Structure formats: structure tokens, C-alpha cells
Amino acid sequence: MTVPSLGEFSLIRRFFSQQTLKNPSTRLGIGDDCALLAIPDGYELAITTDTMVENIHFFAGADPKQLGHKLLAVNLSDLASMGAKPLSVTLALTLPKADEAWLAAFAEGFLSLAAHYGVDLIGGDTTSGPLTLTVQALGLVPRGKALRRSGAQVGDFIYVTGRLGDAGLGLKINQGYACQHPEAALNRFNQPLPRVTEGLALLGVASACIDISDGLLGDLGHILEQSHVGAGLNWNKLPISDAVQTYINDTNDALMPLTAGDDYELCFTVSPAQVHLLAIECTRIGIIEATPGLRLHKSGVIQPLTSKAYEHFC
Ligand code: ADP
Ligand code: MG
Numbered sequence: 001m002t003v004p005s006l007g008e009f010s011l012i013r014r015f016f017s018q019q020t021l022k023n024p025s026t027r028l029g030i031g032d033d034c035a036l037l038a039i040p041d042g043y044e045l046a047i048t049t050d051t052m053v054e055n056i057h058f059f060a061g062a063d064p065k066q067l068g069h070k071l072l073a074v075n076l077s078d079l080a081s082m083g084a085k086p087l088s089v090t091l092a093l094t095l096p097k098a099d100e101a102w103l104a105a106f107a108e109g110f111l112s113l114a115a116h117y118g119v120d121l122i123g124g125d126t127t128s129g130p131l132t133l134t135v136q137a138l139g140l141v142p143r144g145k146a147l148r149r150s151g152a153q154v155g156d157f158i159y160v161t162g163r164l165g166d167a168g169l170g171l172k173i174n175q176g177y178a179c180q181h182p183e184a185a186l187n188r189f190n191q192p193l194p195r196v197t198e199g200l201a202l203l204g205v206a207s208a209c210i211d212i213s214d215g216l217l218g219d220l221g222h223i224l225e226q227s228h229v230g231a232g233l234n235w236n237k238l239p240i241s242d243a244v245q246t247y248i249n250d251t252n253d254a255l256m257p258l259t260a261g262d263d264y265e266l267c268f269t270v271s272p273a274q275v276h277l278l279a280i281e282c283t284r285i286g287i288i289e290a291t292p293g294l295r296l297h298k299s300g301v302i303q304p305l306t307s308k309a310y311e312h313f314c
Contacts, residue, residue, distance in 0.1 A: 015106075015107040054132070071110065072137075091123075096129070157275065158269050171189055210267050211267075212263045224288075233294065
């Protein structure tokens, strides 16, 4: 039996417009030319967008449910890094074909994470072409209070949430590295959890914040550059899982947890006077210094590091 092909509008209706709207800010969701949002007094709208392209950001044939999850997670992570509360998202899909099983799984991964954070899908665009997935995420932050990259001061402590390098290990496993217990690393790579609650708890506490999408060195490098400061990192304090430590022992690739992307943890700075307000689980890994650049303190040796982040077109 031939299955009638799914057109653009029935595809949107079937997979994306069935959700009940959860956020009081959403005045109008999918179905008109624009969505409508109400912005409460005293707040600013935080807006971010991230695209994932097949063969660049994910492997061809990647699990669609995990892709849906990750696409939303990476966007919510950007809101988290500024201390914004997620409200709603739009979704632009470019698909080579309307594959119903793929779309059902993708929508499940995407919409279940959205429901978890009370985020409404309020619109988007659907076109045919090479597989490209784009989300725009919208969030609320109290006026003038957003966490920025530019606020780090000399003497501030540097922290990270969670662990470093698990997602990088997940990528290495996908590329053939044999790991005894691969589940946690693969899960971290395929289905990162955005640190939304932590970002909100850092409002009024952190002096600067960024989410680690391109590796700690590159992303902390952005804070240093925009704050016009340098930093010292303490190797022994870096939160690294046993599996990542085993990887380092096996390969001698000690910088992997500092340079691999996709962790989606938060890296932030807090002044000593504010540290007592810090109420989230995190690890102090270093200190902001006046001398520009990044230095790693390892077994009594100070090693300068380059903090270049991954760049497309390079
Ligand atoms: P227009 O042509 O006016 O831009 P479309 O025909 O592209 O509108 O989309 C119809 C409605 O469906 C709009 O409300 C749009 O925001 C929504 N929409 C389109 N694609 C998606 C998608 N992938 N996910 C969610 N909403 C979508
Ligand atoms: Mg229109």
C-alpha cells in the first residue's frame, strides 16, 4: 500500500501543533503568521538561536529522538548561561524528506524536553533540503540582571557545574575508542541536560557566566577576553569522571576534557564576597588573574594554555 506523502501543513499539524500551551506568556502559538508573547514588567527578553547541520554537528543517521532532545537542550543551555527562564521556542526544520517515523521520534525527543521545562513550541518553518535543524529560544530575565561574559574581576573564583569531558569522551567512543563503561559518556554526548535551574540560581551571585559548548578553554577564553582579565586553573581540581581519567591514561590526551565540546555545563565566576550566596552544586577550578591568558597549574608546574575555541570556516 502506498502511503500518501505528508505535506508541509499536515506535517506541522500532526507532529508539532498538538501540544497544550503551558506558559502564561504565550498569547498565541502555532497557526498564524507570528506567535504573540507577553513580556511582564521588569523583565527583558533573552533571545538565542542555534543550528545543527547533518555531518557537521551530528552524524548522518543519528537517533532522531536524541537529536530532538539535543537541539532543544543546546538552545536552553544558552538561556541558562545568562540566567534566563525559558519561555518558548521556534523550530525551523529543513528535511530531505517527510519521514514519518523520523519526525515522530524527533518530535517526541524535542517536545518531552520542552514539557519538562514548561517551554512552549510557538512556531517555526518547514522546508525541504539537506537536513538542518534550527531553534530560536526565548527567555525572561529580570531587567539589567542577565549574567554576562564581561563581568569577571581579578580575584573572582572560577567554577564549573557537573563534570568536564564526558561528552567529549562520548564523541571519542562514537569514533571508535573502546570504553569499558560507555553509557554515561554516550548519554552526556547524545542527551545533554541544560543547566537551567543552576543558571537561575546564579542571578545576583555570579559575576560572569558562559555555557561550555566548545570546550572549557575556548569558552572560559571568551569570559577572559570580554572581561579583559586572565586566569589560573588548578588541574587537580578539575571535575573529571573515572572514565575520562582512564581515557587520559590510555591516550595521553590530557587536554581532552578541557578542549572537547558538547558538555553544556556552566562556567562562571564569583567574587569572594559573594561566595556565601552560592547555592548550587559546582566545583571551584581556578581564579581570575590580572595577567592576560590562561595558565594551568599542574603538579607544581605552570603551563600556559591557548584558549582558542572551535571556529567554523577555519
Ligand atoms: P508562513 O508561510 O506565514 O511563514 P508557515 O506556513 O510556514 O507560515 O507556517 C504555518 C504555521 O506553522 C506558522 O504558525 C508557523 O510558525 C508554524 N510552523 C511551521 N513550521 C513549524 C515547525 N517546524 N514547528 C513548529 N511550528 C511550525
Ligand atoms: Mg506568513
